[in-house]
Amino acid sequence: MEQPKYIVGIDLGTTHCVLAYTEADVPESEEPEIRLFEIPQVVEAGEVEAQPLLPSFLLLPGPHDVPEGGLALPWDADRDFAVGAYARERGAELPARLVASPKSWLSHTGVDRTADILPWEAPADARRVSPLDAITRFLQHLRDAWNEKMAGEDGEDLLEKQEIYLTVPASFDAVARELTVQAARSAGFMNLTLLEEPQAAFYAWIAAQQDAWRDLIEVGESILVCDVGGGTTDFSLIEVVEEDGNLDLQRAAVGDHILLGGDNMDLTLAYALRAKLAQDGTQLDAWQFRSLWHSCRKAKERLLGDPDLEAEPVVILGRGTSLIGGTIRTELTRDEIETVLGQGFFPLVEATDYPEKKPQVGMREMGLPYAADPAITKHLAAFLGKQSSSEGAEGAVAFPSAVLFNGGVMKAGPLRAQILEALGHWSPAGEVRELEAVDLDLSVALGAAYYGLARKGRGIRIRAGAPRTYYIGIESAMPSVPGIPTPMKALCVVPFGMEEGTSADIRQKEFGLVVGDQAVFHLLASNTRKDDAAGEIVEDWSGEIEEVTTMETFMEADEDMGGTLLPVWLESHVTEIGTLELWCVARDNDRRWRLEFNIREEQVVED
Numbered sequence: 001m002e003q004p005k006y007i008v009g010i011d012l013g014t015t016h017c018v019l020a021y022t023e024a025d026v027p028e029s030e031e032p033e034i035r036l037f038e039i040p041q042v043v044e045a046g047e048v049e050a051q052p053l054l055p056s057f058l059l060l061p062g063p064h065d066v067p068e069g070g071l072a073l074p075w076d077a078d079r080d081f082a083v084g085a086y087a088r089e090r091g092a093e094l095p096a097r098l099v100a101s102p103k104s105w106l107s108h109t110g111v112d113r114t115a116d117i118l119p120w121e122a123p124a125d126a127r128r129v130s131p132l133d134a135i136t137r138f139l140q141h142l143r144d145a146w147n148e149k150m151a152g153e154d155g156e157d158l159l160e161k162q163e164i165y166l167t168v169p170a171s172f173d174a175v176a177r178e179l180t181v182q183a184a185r186s187a188g189f190m191n192l193t194l195l196e197e198p199q200a201a202f203y204a205w206i207a208a209q210q211d212a213w214r215d216l217i218e219v220g221e222s223i224l225v226c227d228v229g230g231g232t233t234d235f236s237l238i239e240v241v242e243e244d245g246n247l248d249l250q251r252a253a254v255g256d257h258i259l260l261g262g263d264n265m266d267l268t269l270a271y272a273l274r275a276k277l278a279q280d281g282t283q284l285d286a287w288q289f290r291s292l293w294h295s296c297r298k299a300k301e302r303l304l305g306d307p308d309l310e311a312e313p314v315v316i317l318g319r320g321t322s323l324i325g326g327t328i329r330t331e332l333t334r335d336e337i338e339t340v341l342g343q344g345f346f347p348l349v350e351a352t353d354y355p356e357k358k359p360q361v362g363m364r365e366m367g368l369p370y371a372a373d374p375a376i377t378k379h380l381a382a383f384l385g386k387q388s389s390s391e392g393a394e395g396a397v398a399f400p401s402a403v404l405f406n407g408g409v410m411k412a413g414p415l416r417a418q419i420l421e422a423l424g425h426w427s428p429a430g431e432v433r434e435l436e437a438v439d440l441d442l443s444v445a446l447g448a449a450y451y452g453l454a455r456k457g458r459g460i461r462i463r464a465g466a467p468r469t470y471y472i473g474i475e476s477a478m479p480s481v482p483g484i485p486t487p488m489k490a491l492c493v494v495p496f497g498m499e500e501g502t503s504a505d506i507r508q509k510e511f512g513l514v515v516g517d518q519a520v521f522h523l524l525a526s527n528t529r530k531d532d533a534a535g536e537i538v539e540d541w542s543g544e545i546e547e548v549t550t551m552e553t554f555m556e557a558d559e560d561m562g563g564t565l566l567p568v569w570l571e572s573h574v575t576e577i578g579t580l581e582l583w584c585v586a587r588d589n590d591r592r593w594r595l596e597f598n599i600r601e602e603q604v605v606e607d
Contacts, residue, residue, distance in 0.1 A: 012103065037149075171258065172257065284316070304408060512567060571592075
């Protein structure tokens, strides 16, 4: 097999996609250089420009929304959709034609992520795509853009031939990771490895510090990576340990999947501006408010990206016949961002102030399952309360003494200061220092490329493995009781930290598997139970283990075996690329059945 020329790191972000790369084979005497790839994209109708960020937006225009030929690219003259800067800008004016945050939908267990459901609130005659297809189009755009500029006439340096490290949120479960891999495979990426975004950000910090990082942290410390991006809030704890007399790093904890980030903040700013407009007598309808929401996102990004800007104009198209006369104008100020977001999302709370659990409304619109409590500091308090301890309790992680920020929201100094103040208030030491981050838009891609080098021995690696403990639900062998569901035990199949490329044979107990019929299995996971070994059965797991999804497969069998109960044992495998495989293996080892993730909407069935 031809050896890849480049190591490529791809940040598949909710807000932006970024691509960084370096040579795969650099002489030991030379220092590898990690570079950014400028991504060609439509920036105005009929105008293509290369930029370091590819906004993660997909525009599916109607027949009269874009000038003819306005979406053409050097590699696709007839393109009828847009990805990137123009999609974001024009999409703010056409919100019903814009697919935003498909990455968040990719992790939504309540919908069929392979069905054409986006844009979610598009009219009946609008074009739609699936979350999986939208993500695939982002990756295909990166592939085609790279190949146009880098592949050469003979195509020897095609992106599909390179060694690719694709980042995902640390809180992505096994199903969301599998879907991400499916999207990458559809884009032609076969030499692929997944990497958690907080780890990638930490790798970027190590790369920027070079050997000096060892002077900035010490054995026994833990570092919090606080990643607040466009769609999710991700927390990870990385421990500094000693291995053979040298400093080493290991990922010690990962937070829950919290759908809370820039999208929520943009909506909050839109409500604030709508109230300001209402005070001046201007009322917005639902269509205009969606446009205001997208316009607030653009204004927020510009203000956070340029510390010299104090205000940014916000323009909303009117509903009248005169395009110019019908526009509504206001502005978003830096003070409004810092006040609204600081008070609403980063309040100073006590270490025991956890997110409020509000009663669920019986009937609500379908959509993304955003976190009910928007206070990120409360979610952080809950994460640290579960994972860290100043008492040295068994299995606990030391309270973080330093924090590395990541994500575009964290560009705002006052918001970082708010988190640091809260951490300092909670810390037994009374202070938590900030590690200087690399560019918050670029660090994940840069760190992913560095990780590729580290795997070749050209850098320090963080010991990680499976980010949570996984279980299969085992139905108890008990008589049925009317009105009481049969208890389910949790069988550990993947211990926390199980390394990529390793397997676990769970032979301590055999289970009966019905063959010749469709079988369903419950996949469970825990972020807090880190000591359960493969094969261990947990009977009382309320509050510690949660259901992720179901896994199902048709258990093929000979014609005369339909409905037969076969004794099987289980085999789990964390693949080299970072996904999870589970197999049922017959006692004689001659037959194996792979369990497939159910990625479609969960159905509620009433008796």
